[in-house]
Amino acid sequence: MKILAIETSCEHATIALLVDDTLVERVLEGHSNHSERLLPTLRDLLAEAAIPLHALDAVAFGAGPGAFTGLRLACGVAQGLGMGAGVGVAPVCSLDALAMQGTGDAVFVATDARMGETYSAAYRIEAGIPAPLSQPVCRPPEMLELPPEGKWFALGSAFQAYRDRIPAGLFDRLTTIEDRAVPRAGDVARIAAAMAARGVLVAPELAVPLYVRDKVALTTAERLARGGRA
Incomplete structure (x- = not known):
């Protein structure tokens, strides 16, 4: 091959x-x-x-x-x-590719999507290939969530960019965080x-890109609502 x-x-x-x-x-x-x-x-x-x-x-x-x-x-x-x-x-x-760097059979990926948001997905590793448990989502770091059970190996830039905004309880269920993995x-x-x-x-x-987020810029009101500048 x-x-x-x-x-x-x-x-x-x-x-x-x-x-x-x-x-x-x-x-x-x-x-x-x-x-x-x-x-x-x-x-x-x-x-x-x-x-x-x-x-x-x-x-x-x-x-x-x-x-x-x-x-x-x-x-x-x-x-x-x-x-x-x-x-x-x-x-x-x-995100599937990033999950390949995880260890164990439960991997959670969250990357910095800019604009104060994250891209994330959870995976089970089957025969060395990540199997997504759901479609990738774009959401604020405060809304990041893991599947209901188990401990997870985490990767991605979101854990570095938004560490103070990610729910504290989520970290309790992570075995490892590789926040510089790309x-x-x-x-x-x-x-x-x-x-x-x-x-x-x-x-x-x-063949087409997978955007997940359709919007590439915020209005002035949206930037102000997120604590940014006009």
């Missing part, structure tokens, strides 16, 4: 090439020029592995939720590469390989 993966849902962008059990990952330094460096770095990665584009089994991308610009970039490039290679595309939820292209590739094995890839033209 040969999977090329892109993850640009946050400022820590990465790309990866998974060939069977061998994974090579590259970091795109400097979030301001991801659009300039993405394609050349992808070409270099394929050239170093001596794998032509048409030899891929799938092109994968972190579909979000995350930064809108980064999601559109990853989706557009994945669509173009998928069409050029004549292969399907795997849109992978970026989604990685290598994990996007591993999830995509499982998707390809199940035959659930999509045609490149049907």
Whole structure:
């Protein structure tokens, strides 16, 4: 299985090439020029592995939720590469990819969605792949909640950005908090390989980002209501 993966849902962008059990990952330094460096770095990665584009089994991308610009970039490039290679595309939820870094079978992910909100989802890990217990949600940190029972391994930037706003009782049910963990292209590739094995890839033209939040800016009244400035 040969999977090329892109993850640009946050400022820590990465790309990866998974060939069977061998994974090579590259970091795109400097979030301001991801659009300039993405394609050349992808070409270099394929050239170093001596794998032509048409030899891929799938092109994968972190579909979000995350930064809108980064999601559109990853989706557009994945669509173009998928069409050029004549292969399907795997849109992978970026929270699913982040959950791959958890330990144990119960993982909770919460990332900083900006605008005073979080993206979150809870997972059971089945055969090494996160199985979401519900759809990702966008909500204020005060409204973060865990499934009814058990202890959970937690990851994500929300625990660093909004630690004082997250309900204290939630922390009592967390075994570990990795608040600097970010989604990685290598994990996007591993999830995509499982998707390809199940035959659930999509045609490149049907691949879309997963925004979760439709609104990208607050009105002045909304900013003031959240304690911001006019």
